Amino acid sequence: MRPKDVNLSKALEAALVSFASKRRSLPGITNDARREAFVEQIVESIRRIKYVSVIREQTLSASRADPSSEMFDPIKAAILQMRQGRTDEAFWLVFLSVHFGKHRRSGWRLVRDVYGRLGRQPIWDWTQISTDPNVFRQWLQREKGRLRSDGVPRHFGNHRKYQSLDARTPTGTGAAFETYVAWVGPPRTHEMAFDEAFRISGRNPKATFDYLYKSMRAVASFGRTARFDYLTMIGKVGLAPIEPGSTYLEGATGPLLGARLLFGGRTRAAIGRSSLDKSLIELGAELGVGMQVLEDALCNWQKSPGRFSRFRG
Secondary structure (H helix, E strand, C coil), X not given: CCHHHHHHHHHHHHHHHHHHHHCCCCHHHCCHHHHHHXXXXXXXXXXXXXXXXXXXXXXXXXXXXXXXXXXXXXXXXXXXHHHCCCHHXXXXXXXHHHHHCCECCCECHHHHHHHCHHXXXXXXXXXXXXXXXXXXXXXXXHHHHHHHHCCCCCCCCHHHCCCCCCCCXXXXXXXXXXXXHHHHCCCCCHHHHHHHHHHHCCCCHHHHHHHHHHHHHHCCCCCHHHHHHHHHHHHHHCXXXXXXXXXXXXXXXXXXXXXHHHHHCCCCCCCCHHHHHHHHHHHHHHHCCCHHHHHHHHHHHCCCCCCCCCCCC
């Protein structure tokens, strides 16, 4: 553990012990090794989530937004586009970052090559994709063989490892792009769509997140994890002041197993999702961390509960 995180770790461990003695028992971390591993995962999650806030303040090279460059990074590109007032493009880049994900070996190469139209113009920016998503589907149908087997390593990230590049199937990339465009609803802009959600939700950041999370069921192949990741990233990048009010365990796998282990002592403990969500809200308030931190920490901790392991996509 980094020296600067030692005080934070001590404070988190003290808060966990206090919560367990005064509020709800935490049988999953009565063992010292498990408690230490869980605390380290929380610290790691805080660090990972703060990273976006850090890069928001950095000077970023224009190459970060150029899909012809090996420096291309869709999150940094979104920040650059947001700074220049191109908010539709910023939202679109966040969507692409989540849809394809970052692979631990090939990095952002898949999103870079699709967004960059394999080096041709015009690239698949928001203007092009929102004008007629079916044209993109035709392009993808022609090029999917090259994207899959031209010798260049391109892979979906861990959270999207079951996603498909198919252009025509109901759950493939073609359908995901087309239904995302329909969800935004051009000529309505992303800002207009999010402003509408704010009005409907009483301008409450957590209620707005929930409204958008539920409405995104209309986006093909965007299940629980993709919706959660997309909306939390929108908040972290600064495109909209939204945040999750719970860990959204309905439909979850890793975070649900972690929550059951924490509150029930085993991953198959018979505790309902709703009860766990409420307990996690209470725990988050005690620890002073948001729901994304707990969701991420629980998911990684349950993979190796007795020893801290750093997990990457």
